[in-house]
Amino acid sequence: MPSIAFIPKRLNEPPVVFRGMTGKEVVMMTVAGFASGLPLGIVSAWVLGAIAMVPTVCFLFAGAALWFGGTVMRRLRRGRSTIWFYRHVQWKLACAGLPMGEGGSLITHSTAYRIGRDSYRHGGRS
Template sequence: MAVIEFLPDRLNTPPVVWRGFTSGEFLLAAGCGFLGGIPVSIPFVFLPAVGWVAIPTGMLLMPIIVVFIGGRWVSNYKRGKPDNYVWRRLEELRARVGFSRGLIINSRAWALRRTRPFKRGTL
């Protein structure tokens, strides 16, 4: 039976969909833009000619802006790093904020707390 001795690492990586985003990263950026469009569009609600229509318009336009600007930034940010770097970084941020307990990020040196000095040969 033939065996493939060399299997490229890039064979199982998710393909780049657009502007450096994989499909999961693209959906994450679009979702952040969708939610970010709400506070950006609230000041436009108070304009007399615009009204409440500014909120759904902002929610539809902000993902486009975030994906266009963020695509170049993400491709530069991920250059030379592992494939899951963005997701591991987000998991680390969640752990630091306190939303996740699956990642151990607290490292400390060992400390021996003795009340009296240690003498060799005694317990």
């Protein structure tokens, strides 16, 4: 079976869909905006007596999240790979002591490396 000697790096990256975000990021921003607009939509529907305010406010928040979230994501990821944002969120969760997905854990501390050939470890023999 023939193999390709050189595959460009950008060939394996997800395509940019909207405002510098990939498809997964667009969905994340839309869902976050929709969910953040839900409480205000429910309150405004109750105050105004119009149930149509719930989806209206939710979709306005989703659109704002897409617009401003794209700008924020572009600035955060400038010059970095597409996976950087997800690993950065994983690292922040690990530093906070919160459980992470995918069953993995990250190293959150650093120390000087020691070989372990000290005399006190071997019963005082030199």
